Amino acid sequence: MKILVVNAGSSSLKYQLIDMNGEKVLAKGLCERIGIDGKISHKTADGRTYAEQIPMPDHTAAFKCVEKALISGEAKAIDSLADISAVGHRIVQGGATFSKSVLVDEQVISEIERLADLAPLHNLAHVQGIRACRECFGTEVPEVVVFDTSFHATMPPTSYLYALPYEYYEKYKIRRYGFHGTSHRYVTGHYFKITGAPVEGSRLITCHLGNGASITAVKDGKCYDTSMGLTPLDGFMMGTRTGTLDPSIITYIMEKENPTAKELSDLCNKKSGMLGISGVSSDNRDIEAAAAAGNARAKLALAMQRYQIAKFIGQYMAALDGADTIIFTGGIGENSDNLRRVVCGHFGYVGLKLDDELNKKMIRGAEGVISTPDSAIKVMVIPTNEELMIARDTKEIVEKL
Ligand code: AMP
Numbered sequence: 001m002k003i004l005v006v007n008a009g010s011s012s013l014k015y016q017l018i019d020m021n022g023e024k025v026l027a028k029g030l031c032e033r034i035g036i037d038g039k040i041s042h043k044t045a046d047g048r049t050y051a052e053q054i055p056m057p058d059h060t061a062a063f064k065c066v067e068k069a070l071i072s073g074e075a076k077a078i079d080s081l082a083d084i085s086a087v088g089h090r091i092v093q094g095g096a097t098f099s100k101s102v103l104v105d106e107q108v109i110s111e112i113e114r115l116a117d118l119a120p121l122h123n124l125a126h127v128q129g130i131r132a133c134r135e136c137f138g139t140e141v142p143e144v145v146v147f148d149t150s151f152h153a154t155m156p157p158t159s160y161l162y163a164l165p166y167e168y169y170e171k172y173k174i175r176r177y178g179f180h181g182t183s184h185r186y187v188t189g190h191y192f193k194i195t196g197a198p199v200e201g202s203r204l205i206t207c208h209l210g211n212g213a214s215i216t217a218v219k220d221g222k223c224y225d226t227s228m229g230l231t232p233l234d235g236f237m238m239g240t241r242t243g244t245l246d247p248s249i250i251t252y253i254m255e256k257e258n259p260t261a262k263e264l265s266d267l268c269n270k271k272s273g274m275l276g277i278s279g280v281s282s283d284n285r286d287i288e289a290a291a292a293a294g295n296a297r298a299k300l301a302l303a304m305q306r307y308q309i310a311k312f313i314g315q316y317m318a319a320l321d322g323a324d325t326i327i328f329t330g331g332i333g334e335n336s337d338n339l340r341r342v343v344c345g346h347f348g349y350v351g352l353k354l355d356d357e358l359n360k361k362m363i364r365g366a367e368g369v370i371s372t373p374d375s376a377i378k379v380m381v382i383p384t385n386e387e388l389m390i391a392r393d394t395k396e397i398v399e400k401l
Pocket residue numbers: 209210211212239282283284285286288330331332335336
């Protein structure tokens with residue numbers, strides 16, 4: 001069974017074609033600048049590539065380009081679209097409605113559209129992606145939607161409520177939803193698979209550290225609390241996002257500079273975090289290089305990032321009555337041995353001991369334990385694979401049809 005995994009953004013469309021027989025990626029690619037001009041970059045598993053600038057006025061045009069890349073030319077991966085059994089879509093916001101992945105029908109599409117209120121940039125783009133996919137493939141090809149929020153649906157109200165008057169939750173559904181759930185779910189499942197550890201009674205802290213970043217407390221294999229909130233802005237500082245702020249900062253800036261809501265949102269989402277503090281870049285590699293060259297604000301940004309991550313891990317140790325294992329994933333979590341060393345250094349007092357050699361080795365896709373055998377808390381690096389998780393959910397649902 002071959003499954004196409006799609007992640008549609010407002011001006012981009014990422015895709016992977018996965019053969020579920022062996023869970024191998026056959027081809028992957030990216031359509032960019034949809035609605036502006038248009039560019040596709042496509043690569044097969046054996047290294048053949050295709051890239052072209054083609055006008056992509058909308059997502060339907062982008063899907064046509066994906067179709068062309070997959071079935072024709074030098075870098076084709078399959079003979080015809082009929083080889084694709086199903087499509088799995090990544091959806092950011094599933095609200096309180098979707099606690100698991102579901103088959104797409106008109107009602108599901110309308111509900112994703114309705115939830116766009118809570119994630120306007122993402123959900124509307126996802127719906128455009130689904131509709132364009134249906135135009136291209138026809139409705140007879142089953143489509144499944146997999147939500148970033150659904151892993152977090154098990155949080156208790158003590159974790160998901162904000163201390164606003166309760167009617168704001170009732171009227172507007174303002175609450176913590178959490179994001180990156182597909183990644184947290186993947187590394188959690190993979191942890192149990194490779195360690196054979198019992199799910200019941202387990203206490204994991206999963207750290208998805210990428211350009212966007214979140215940490216989740218996982219109790220008995222289920223999400224108990226997570227750092228992202230109503231939107232992916234909550235939590236700790238990220239590439240360009242603030243993480244949690246004192247809300248009075250917002251009203252104070254409003255009084256000082258009279259910004260529009262959009263300007264405020266851009267300030268917190270696009271100009272802050274590692275970029276805002278370092279003034280160098282939002283990319284951790286650039287910041288680490290600048291810090292190594294002596295840049296004081298780059299050093300400060302890195303120190304703040306590591307400190308804030310350690311504080312979240314500490315909170316979740318309290319939430320879980322301790323922790324068995326801390327898992328690092330995401331571009332930074334999988335590659336920055338320096339960040340892992342500094343963060344884990346905060347937990348020597350509870351008996352966490354990192355193996356420095358193993359830690360240095362566990363980069364670029366390597367998976368395994370980086371703590372010493374006598375460490376009170378195990379620390380692991382597990383590369384995430386959200387696309388595979390989406391493909392697995394899609395397969396499971398489609399096989400039952
Ligand atoms: P992601 O959003 O998961 O793709 O992660 C992107 C982040 O991972 C960027 O900030 C990168 O700088 C960071 N990253 C990737 N490789 C490394 C590395 N070798 N060392 C430090 N950070 C890295």
